Amino acid sequence: MKTLERKEPKITKKLIKDHGLTDEEYQKIINILGRTPTFTELGIFSVMWSEHCSYKSSRVHLRKFPTKGEVVIQGPGENAGAIDIGDGLAAIFKMESHNHPSFIEPYQGAATGVGGILRDIFTMGARPIALMNSLRFGPLQLQKNRYIFEGVVSGIAGYGNCIGVPTVGGEIYFSECYNMNPLVNVFCLGIAKKDGIFRGNASGVGNSLIYAGSKTGRDGIHGVTMASEEFGESSEEKRPNVQVGDPFTEKLLVEACLDVMKKGLVVGIQDMGGAGLTSSSSEMAGRAGTGVEIDTSLVPTREKGMMPYEIMLSESQERMLLVVEKEKEKEVLNIFKKWDLDAVKIGMVTNDGIFRIKYGKNIVAEIPVKSISDSAPVYERPIARPAIQDDINYLDINEIPVNNDFNTILLKLLSIATIANKAWVYEQYDHMVRTNSVVIPGSDAAVIRVKGTNKGLAITTDCNSRYCYLDPYKGGMIAVAEAARNIVCAGARPLAITDCLNFGNPEKPEIMWQFVESIKGISEACKVLNTPVISGNVSFYNDTKGISIYPTPIIGMVGLLESVEQHITQWFKDEGDAIILLGKNLEEIGGSEYLKVIHNIERGKPPEINLNFELQIQKALLDIHKKGLIKSAHDCSEGGLSATIAECCISNKDKGIGAAIDLSDIIRKDALLFGETQSRIIITVPADRLDIVKDALNNHTIPYNIIGKVGGMRLTINNNNDRLIDLSVEDLNKAWRGAFEANF
């Protein structure tokens, strides 16, 4: 019989504190158990009640999200959300953060982020077909930021390319607020048969628990606890807490798991992500209302002498837990064997509602399942509007001088890393494998086809965190509105979102205010735009040395094209096409990239957003698109109208094309060119169909203007006979395409 080789330490005050548990939380544990916890139990409570696993600070607020809708098959609470896309198929998607590990060890942190989100998707029975990522870094002028940026990009490439799931898009912003605290949010989408979706349920008393995949090592123990505290001076000492990814094993795991699921051999399945074996087994039992019994001495380990505590808390990557009926056990084990993967029975489902962990015959933990999941602490943390808010919202536009050299300003804006072309990044990602990529990175949204149907899915991620810093409520709304605008610009109908909410320390009332306001804004926008929240993730404690990041609630949105051939791209197509601006230009420069880059000011109010107006604009676009009239569509965002039009001229990598624009607005010229007023879209239509387009638009009672023509090899922008911009396509291209190459 196996016995423990090492003695478990005594429970002391220091040990409790080291586990990140408060006195009240520890008392709660004693009340639940009716005794002092064992070392293993202390570890289990510590990880399961960590912010990362328990959502204790966010839970009450997340309930405000609209999560229901006619397309929703599975809302929040499972490994990922699922929506109905017709043809008997479901799109399954989710986004997750891997911020803390990526700061400490950029390559592996980002790589394992990709690995983790992939497991969340194939766990549901879906074949992962697309990855995206939303990244935030400090400015590349700092060597440390370049190191993090390059490592993160290589890590995403290293994992995604190897496993053969294309990285089809994403977004990257650079801001000082991410110095020492980068954000790495990874999105994954998979396709499953609607009636073939699997859930993380440990149901069926007597069923076997099968452990499959990599062996368990000592890596990543307390990774979730690390993600639930601020970073200080010594954070880099936590490098051993970061796990190491093995995409090859994960590739085998995908194939083997999809195979056992397809053959109907599985009752329930969940990946071992944050908090490893502990969270996967207890959550599965929690959902099914059962108990589980696990013998940790049966778990395949990488090294000798691992204690149950370590085995239960390890966050080694590429591991899955399956619940299988006894008679199907052998077949399941054989499939894993075919793929050269470890798979062993480590326990069974019980009927007593107890989470029982043994090592051989020794019982090392015995906890009511319900108390781990349902009795986790829930905090309504104090909320306070930051005292600086009024000050940062103050901006007198008359104090901002207008520099009339608009050509130089436009070239400067196109060349900053946030706006510049990201080919240097996405060409390191295999964005074509699986041959579904219809619109590759470089347009407003990625479009992938759904094989076996005529359909396509448009995917985008979005969030302007400066807007959220200046006004988290409006910023949250804009993040959703812009995501939807991107989807519509691809010709698709927005369906649903996932979110990744990145914030500072929730124990600070000002951070909680940002959080709650953002959720309010996101919820309202989701209701009006009819895009329910189907999954998501919260990442708190994005602070280093007491400085928090800007609130960054990233939205990942998915839309549907009934016919994938009907997709739209953002670049201008042919000489003579008419250019139309949907929406109207307002005198807004608060929170703009222009204000930051040219005037070094980050203040003011973010642009206004009227959700109903936004919806009307989007509906109008989709309506005229149905008539087959649109040749290009591009959402107006960072850098304003002039940068948007410049991108229309240069983002087709095969050939640039110019445009002549004439604007009649009477507003400040810098606001006209560079202001970031919302709900604006630049479209082009064939000149000979202009009358039909006008008729169609007039039916929608939205403001629009025919502002120019595509053609030539220069971009000119006039405003009431004043020539503001006159640049060659070549110069625009040069400014826009060189930002990253220059740094590496």
Add this chain to the structure above:
Amino acid sequence: MKFGIIVFPGSNCDHDCYHAARHVLNQDAEFIWHKENKLSSFDVIIIPGGFSYGDYLRTGAIAKFSPVMKAVRKFAKDGGLVIGICNGFQILLEAGLLPGAMLRNRTLKFICRDIYVRVESINTPFTNKCGKKVLRIPIAHAEGNYFADPKTLSHLKENQQIIFRYSNESGETTDSANPNGSMENIAGICNENGNVLGMMPHPERCAEAILGNEDGRLIFESIVNSRR
């Protein structure tokens, strides 16, 4: 015509090649697990791209020991058509079915984008339909920098075994058109008998109009045409 697509642990373009053969070209197609040792029922074998065995150690270095490679060797010796794409090309080099070796790209980075190749010979079973001399095809690799010693290289040239060279759109094999630093812009070569081809670009990724490019289809059509 029956295509066989070999699946190694870590192959990830296997589905794409299957899709191209079965659904785009409407040919018979079947996956072949790497532990198989009989290939007699197939007309052409595709060794697809991906990261066989994680590309640990060296690209293709472990895959060459899989049982199926013995069968591929025999299949090729008997005159069967074998095409290795990307990782498949790397495996064919490691297995000695094609001469030379791959170095890391000169940028030391993975590169995924469309490039152009000039078709150097249309007198092969893989290129006979490539009347269009310059093809646009995507690459996706970190180790595609082809290298051979001078003797091997001159041998390749004498026997007209160089089938594709990286070029610009007009077919000039300039250095700036060379994405990875390959010797003499080599993108694809065949064996002396002309029945085994290795190429770094991915024709299966550009065989349909919906993906914006059908140039890759010419390769598959050539293969089908060769056995008519």
